[in-house]
Amino acid sequence: MRVIGLMSGTSYDAIDAAAADLRIEDDRIILTPLGMLSRPYSGQLRQDIANSLPPATTSMERVCRLDTGIGQEFAAVAGQAVEQLCGGHADLVVSHGQTVFHWVDGEEVRGTLQLGQPAWIAEATGTTVVSDLRSRDVAAGGQGAPLVSIVDALWLRDRPGTPVALNLGGIANITVITGEPIAFDTGPANALADAVVRELTGGRSTFDADGLMAWRGRIHPELFERLLAEPYYRRPAPKSTGKELFHLGYLAEAMAGLPEIAPDDLVATVTALTARTVADAVHAYGGTEVIAAGGGIRNPALMHRLAEELRGVPLLSTDELGLPSVAKEAYAFAVLGFLTVNGLGGTVPSCTGARHTSVLGSITPGVGALPIHQPPERMPTALRIDSADPGGV
Incomplete structure (x- = not known):
């Protein structure tokens, strides 16, 4: 399955896209990097994000505008990645979105908000999108972070x-x-x-x-x-x-x-x-x-x-x-979305503090059938990074 992971971190400087071929063999996830690209946020949108983050105050109108603007810029990067990294076709896009608030109350996380409406990505690419990956872990009593911990644990074990x-x-x-x-x-x-x-x-x-x-x-x-x-x-x-x-x-x-x-x-x-x-x-x-x-x-x-x-x-x-450091988180979110469409949990409870592992995210359909697979009989226990596929783009 060709999967594109999209990520913009707390520095909100750029949107990173990483494409990978992902498959399950026996008890391992095999990740073959296909390339990455990065595009800075437009100057005005970046300023709008900065002006809305705590301790600044904002309005619902500004939140709506940001959700649309971020979604459109993520969609543009996704479209570029589909063409340049995947030869014109991807099976899945996984969007982290832009974190604008992480609601921590004492030692408990009560909510988390990532903006970037995934419908814009699905509309631009025709590809199914997995997004909003943190909220399910929070609902299960977890911190919603660090979500990449499952990838680290599988890869470095x-x-x-x-x-x-x-x-x-x-x-x-x-x-x-x-x-x-x-x-x-x-x-x-x-x-x-x-x-x-x-x-x-x-x-x-x-x-x-x-x-x-x-x-x-x-x-x-x-x-x-x-x-x-x-x-x-x-x-x-x-x-x-x-x-x-x-x-x-x-x-x-x-x-x-x-x-x-x-x-x-x-x-x-x-x-x-x-x-x-x-x-x-x-x-x-x-x-x-x-x-x-x-x-x-x-x-x-x-x-x-x-x-x-x-x-x-x-x-x-x-x-x-073997994993490009500049795109590690984007690759990690590609893996998380891949786990989601395979019906597999994407969290490690000992890492996030959740009561149990959860299948993460919400799915926005693209064009055609959803790339949802029958869950494997058991959760893979390791992740292997393969060298780039010579047939890849």
């Missing part, structure tokens, strides 16, 4: 020791591969640094390109200690968070009463915060290697600081294991 899968998006999350896997958001990855850069440049820059500001700056000791005192870090897993907590206002509150901090020092400090909180989580669970993906791995300053904080625990990228 045969590696020695205690491997840890790390995603560095706007928020950082890990999956610890043990007898019963554990997964949770460790805290901010790029969220605070991106917010600082965007504010300082008036929106002309949206991230610390090549980590230059973090390289130049020095960690501000008092601010660093204030940020590390955040109670979220001491909460037990499973847990999840988002920009509802880690935003520019949060950082401004932590800086209250401190002398003015140089811009480079501010970026260096929040970059160091990411490295420390990720490394603390890895050490707490006895991680023996870290396999990283996400936009943050393109920040040399962050990766250097993280390697130091890991104190000898090897730090790899998913590229070294």
Whole structure:
């Protein structure tokens, strides 16, 4: 089955599309990457998203406009992926949509909202769409995150020791591969640094390109200690968070009463915060290697600081294991949608905290028959990444 996964993370900088050939052989899911592409959000839509996210207020009219606008841009990327990556035909599109709110009340997640109306994707491509993948896990008592943990657990289960899968998006999350896997958001990855850069440049820059500001700056000791005192870090897993907590206002509150901090020092400090909180989580669970993906791995300053904080625990990228790091989450959501149409659960309860595993998402029909299969007799127990199909596009 040719499946396209669509993803836009908490940094909301671009929509990634990853195409894969997916099949089940015996007790394994076989994933053959067919390629990926990425398209930035249009400038106005990106600004509209930024203006609507917490702590900003919004209106139902704006939510409706965003749902349509995001859906249309996802549809355009899906159409491009069908043509360029799948030779004009895909069996399924799986859309994560754009997270705009993750409702956390104490230690409980009560709801989660991803916008991007899937009807636009189905209409543009004629392909069945699986979307809204987080809500079912929340309804089952889970955090709705990190959903990629099932892919990590299936893929890395045969590696020695205690491997840890790390995603560095706007928020950082890990999956610890043990007898019963554990997964949770460790805290901010790029969220605070991106917010600082965007504010300082008036929106002309949206991230610390090549980590230059973090390289130049020095960690501000008092601010660093204030940020590390955040109670979220001491909460037990499973847990999840988002920009509802880690935003520019949060950082401004932590800086209250401190002398003015140089811009480079501010970026260096929040970059160091990411490295420390990720490394603390890895050490707490006895991680023996870290396999990283996400936009943050393109920040040399962050990766250097993280390697130091890991104190000898090897730090790899998913590229070294055959899965393109820039599209890892898009590939993961392709797998989740593939599980859905095969009637298979897409969550690991020990990772999300749900009462049970659930078949995820809602299905929007395309043209023709739905690609729904008879469920296999048993859930696959492993995931294998094959080299690219020479016959693929």
